[in-house]
Amino acid sequence: MTQPPVLFRLQGQSLSYGDRPVLRDIHLTIRQGERVALLGPSGAGKSSLLTLLYGQQAALSALYPQSAGLVDLLSAYQNIFVGGLERFGTLAALWNLVRPLPQARREIEALAQTLGLEDQLWQSVDRLSGGQRQRVAIGRALYRRQPIFLGDEPVSAVDPLQAQLLLEHLLAQHETAVVSLHNRQLALDNFQRIVVLRDGAICCDCPASELSEQALDSFYAEELSAPEASADVGPQGMIPSC
Amino acid sequence: MLSFDRRSSVRTLNGVCLLLLLLALLALFGADLQVYPVDPWHELGRIGRGLLLPAWDDFPLLLQALGQTVAFALLAVALAVPLGLVLAMLFHWRGVRYLCAAVRSVHELFWGLIFMQLYGLGALTGLLAILLPFAATFAKVFAEIFEQQAPEPGLAPGPRVRGLKRYGYTLIPQAWPALLSYTRYRFECALRSSAILGFIGLPTLGFHLETAFKQGQYSAAGALLWAFLLLIATIRYWLRPRLIPLYLLLALWLLPQTPGFSNGGYLWRFISVDIWPAPLRAGDWSGTLAWYSQMFTEQVWPGLVQTLLLTQLALLLTGALILLFYPLATRALAGPWLRWGGRFLLLVLRSTPEMIFAFVLLLLFGPSGLPAVLALALHNSGLIAFLVANASDAEQGSRLTRPDDPRGLLRYAYLETPRRFPALLAFLFYRWEVILRESAIMGILGIATLGFFIDSAFEEIRYDRAMLLIAATAVLNILVDSLSRRLRALARTDAQRQPGLIDPPQKRSPKQTMTRNTEPQNG
Amino acid sequence: MSFLRRALALVLLALPLLARAEPFVFTAIPDEDESKLQQRFGKVADYLSGQLGVEVKYIPVKSYAAAITAFRNDQVQLAWFGGLSGVQARRLVPGSEALAQGYEDQFFKSYFIANASTGLEPGAQLSEALKGKTFTFGSKGSTSGRLMPEFYLRERFGAAPDQVFSRVGFSGDHNRTIAQVQAGAYEIGAVNYSVWESELAKGNVDPSKVKVIWETPTFPDYQWTIRGDVDQRFGAGFKDKVRDVLLNLTDPDLLASFPRQGFVPASNADYQPVEQTAKAIGLLD
Structure with missing residues (x-):
């Protein structure tokens, strides 16, 4: 049986900002069609890893960065439209700021319906709640219409039920997905493969079926008691692995 | 007041912009923008040659002028900051607000002329002429910065902690970066004011610049202009916080002496006699009434109308030019070469005194409102575009940037401009009053603005007229100030997300902080 | 911010020093070539000082209004005024006098x-x-x-x-x-x-x-005007001495600063026509 092609490959990748190491010696291969959840305490390097991955497949990826990077002054519609800018000519895109293009308007209104944003579509996003802003940013990623979804905490600001629905929708729209999450149960329920990061290194990379929420908790529990300086010590040895 | 759609900031801002546009269109009907056929090339050629081949044979004199320009600016700012801070704390009193608006409405040159009546032509006059309007501006902007701080830390100490304690423990530390950044920016403005005060006789750069320009000695003017540009462009290299005490001492030493001046109670003479119309002093009430009504119909009212017409047009054009200029100077939108050129353009626009623009444009277009509007718009757009570009650069690499952001023109339209727009509009409102008082330069264009009449009154040694006209300008400025306060409140999309109008969000990824800590901080 | 306080203190201490008295001070606005005023009129000051036997200083000003103000406030005691500015100044300082005018100024x-x-x-x-x-x-x-x-x-x-x-x-x-x-x-x-x-x-x-x-027809223009109280302050006959020194100024190098070929006597009455004209067009009340 032939394996699907490799989309992302990192071999011993390290990264640091100034003299502060962020990622160290990352080995990771992700193939087409895989659904990968990234877990780990905050500051573990999940966002940096996602940025690295994005660099490898920028043309095929729909990105959801943690800050969402919305433009406050523009309406939800315009913010979502930014995702599709590539598909429109420059003049058409500029005209769209003055008067929404009919085609884009139809598409984005449909998208807003699925995201529950139909009432907020023409408001500027600075007037929206955190959850609504998050859905606008998801809309921008969806409107990219790419086969790969790279998401950094895309459902952190919505209630659990809505999070589950949004995640299902995102996964249904994208063939391949790498998503960082802080909700362990969501990860176990929706993804086949789970990668746990700690202090910039991968400490666990295995199928979701082999993990439980309790097992995952242990990665976070250690963090609470770990001293601040542990970033420099290289704690791999004491971490449970599967 | 206008009602705006509360659900959309962009519609609110569009409403504000539309209002400005309509006012400017109305002004277009009233304003006189005739273009005259001219043959300026002989003179422009000489100016161009002078700029390209600057020459200055008396180097020590140039150094002295530069030193005194810095000395006045530094001392005035050092004194204006604490004074402004105190006034900012009292800014909730309407009286303080009105007083500050009135003080700001008078051009530094006119403050210089007023203080010259009291303290002669010397260091104190120069210092006060910068200090006073700057303290009033500091008061206003500091008060606004305090207003924009998140309210929570202020609540923590409890409701009975007020006044100085509240400022000392919550507001000032909280707002410190914004206060500091604004002070740095104002220092650059103070250098400009200090240079311009040379026009009335202080021994700063403007003294020689005005002479050289007036006499058509364009290579000398070129040398002075280049020296001034260099001074402004290198502020961040020589204005080190640690060196400031040393500079202040040097500045005191550099201040010019005032030969032969003994203060003989001129202040009292000025406020009890000079500024009151002769019929009033003589107790002639009907004469007084006639004096006032003549002044109103011949100078105050026509001057007011001309001033407002020009100001509205200049304001709109300034806005348009900012949108054109600022991308040239940003990291996000311009390549390294273009950005260098853009930064240089903005440096030239904001550092060259408007009088010089007005003179050159007058040669190009002939005497009408057009050179005036263009000169005001070029200078002010250069200044605001510089601040906007700095805000954009500071945000580069912050949380808000994403790797899949659009580039080029689309980035400009969908990202940079909408993000900069509220601050841009706020800056524009700040400049409203500046443009208003800069209309004083219009004398050479034959346009009778309020400033023109004030200037005439000073030239004719008629302080009674000058004071009445200044009072009229002050009232106008108080009105404009309170209107722009309201408009700005509408234009402020989200106070929480914009910690300081002057200071863009400072968060950057660590890597960028490492490589960019030599950034220009004079935003 | 402590340096600000220190600077403030220093400024307050220094202010009285900035206002020193009392040399004989003059100013001049030439009608052409205003460059290097300090240098050129510094020489005139040296000449006057040598002839008058008192310390003489020159302060440069940029406008007629500034010159008039300095004269009125006794910051300068002698000034080279234009026709109109001289009239304005003498109206503001009772007792002041036109001393001498340029040869050319008789028929400007x-x-x-x-x-x-x-x-x-x-x-x-x-x-x-x-x-x-x-x-x-x-x-x-x-x-x-x-x-x-x-x-x-x-x-x-x-x-x-x-x-x-x-x-x-x-x-x-x-x-x-x-x-x-x-x-x-x-x-x-x-x-x-x-x-x-x-x-x-x-x-x-x-x-x-x-x-x-x-x-235009000719009119009287630039002239030296002196304050009326100089005799009390610099000694009796000081005013006449100044007039003599000015009238006897023949050094072409010094005269070039004005630029005039020499100075001739003048009086307040010579400027009556200028004052009338200024009143007629509403520049003077």
Whole structure:
């Protein structure tokens, strides 16, 4: 049986900002069609890893960065439209700021319906709640219409039920997905493969079926008691692995 | 007041912009923008040659002028900051607000002329002429910065902690970066004011610049202009916080002496006699009434109308030019070469005194409102575009940037401009009053603005007229100030997300902080 | 912020020192070449000091108004004023006196100049064709660039300049008046004749683009004016001594700063016509 092609490959990748190491010696291969959840305490390097991955497949990826990077002054519609800018000519895109293009308007209104944003579509996003802003940013990623979804905490600001629905929708729209999450149960329920990061290194990379929420908790529990300086010590040895 | 759609900031801002546009269109009907056929090339050629081949044979004199320009600016700012801070704390009193608006409405040159009546032509006059309007501006902007701080830390100490304690423990530390950044920016403005005060006789750069320009000695003017540009462009290299005490001492030493001046109670003479119309002093009430009504119909009212017409047009054009200029100077939108050129353009626009623009444009277009509007718009757009570009650069690499952001023109339209727009509009409102008082330069264009009449009154040694006209300008400025306060409140999309109008969000990824800590901080 | 407090203290301490007394101080605004004033008039100060036996200082000023203010406030005791500014200053300081005027100032005049595009030709009186053109004076307080031209305009047309012309500007300076009329920015201008002659000689004027179309009758202009209280402060007869020193000034190098070929006696009465004119056009109350 032939394996699907490799989309992302990192071999011993390290990264640091100034003299502060962020990622160290990352080995990771992700193939087409895989659904990968990234877990780990905050500051573990999940966002940096996602940025690295994005660099490898920028043309095929729909990105959801943690800050969402919305433009406050523009309406939800315009913010979502930014995702599709590539598909429109420059003049058409500029005209769209003055008067929404009919085609884009139809598409984005449909998208807003699925995201529950139909009432907020023409408001500027600075007037929206955190959850609504998050859905606008998801809309921008969806409107990219790419086969790969790279998401950094895309459902952190919505209630659990809505999070589950949004995640299902995102996964249904994208063939391949790498998503960082802080909700362990969501990860176990929706993804086949789970990668746990700690202090910039991968400490666990295995199928979701082999993990439980309790097992995952242990990665976070250690963090609470770990001293601040542990970033420099290289704690791999004491971490449970599967 | 206008009602705006509360659900959309962009519609609110569009409403504000539309209002400005309509006012400017109305002004277009009233304003006189005739273009005259001219043959300026002989003179422009000489100016161009002078700029390209600057020459200055008396180097020590140039150094002295530069030193005194810095000395006045530094001392005035050092004194204006604490004074402004105190006034900012009292800014909730309407009286303080009105007083500050009135003080700001008078051009530094006119403050210089007023203080010259009291303290002669010397260091104190120069210092006060910068200090006073700057303290009033500091008061206003500091008060606004305090207003924009998140309210929570202020609540923590409890409701009975007020006044100085509240400022000392919550507001000032909280707002410190914004206060500091604004002070740095104002220092650059103070250098400009200090240079311009040379026009009335202080021994700063403007003294020689005005002479050289007036006499058509364009290579000398070129040398002075280049020296001034260099001074402004290198502020961040020589204005080190640690060196400031040393500079202040040097500045005191550099201040010019005032030969032969003994203060003989001129202040009292000025406020009890000079500024009151002769019929009033003589107790002639009907004469007084006639004096006032003549002044109103011949100078105050026509001057007011001309001033407002020009100001509205200049304001709109300034806005348009900012949108054109600022991308040239940003990291996000311009390549390294273009950005260098853009930064240089903005440096030239904001550092060259408007009088010089007005003179050159007058040669190009002939005497009408057009050179005036263009000169005001070029200078002010250069200044605001510089601040906007700095805000954009500071945000580069912050949380808000994403790797899949659009580039080029689309980035400009969908990202940079909408993000900069509220601050841009706020800056524009700040400049409203500046443009208003800069209309004083219009004398050479034959346009009778309020400033023109004030200037005439000073030239004719008629302080009674000058004071009445200044009072009229002050009232106008108080009105404009309170209107722009309201408009700005509408234009402020989200106070929480914009910690300081002057200071863009400072968060950057660590890597960028490492490589960019030599950034220009004079935003 | 402690340095601010220190600086404040220093400034407050230093302020009295900045206002020192009491040398004999003069100022001058020449009607042409204002560059290197300090250097050139510093020499004049040295000369006066040597002749008068007191310390003499020069302070440069930029405008007639500043010169008048300095004179009024006793910051200067002697000033080289224009015709109008001298009258204004003497009205403000009772007892002050016109001491001496330049030889040329006995019969000073202004030129009306026109851009070639107007097609105006020199004539014995100002042409009717001036009406509706654009026009610039020099400085607002200048005798030859404003007062006298305005007087003759009113006399000729019976109306204020802004009713005669479509636009009236104030270039601020004779040189700039010439530059602007030459460039066509203004069609007509009024200028000090001596500045015109010297610019013409320097080659800064292109006769094919701008020419003189009328010259005013003569009037008295620049003069030395001294405060009335100098005798009490610098010794009896000081005023006469100053007058003598000025009248005997023959060094061409020093005279070139003004620029005049020499000084002749003058009195307040000589400037009566200027004062009348200023009152007639509403520049003086």
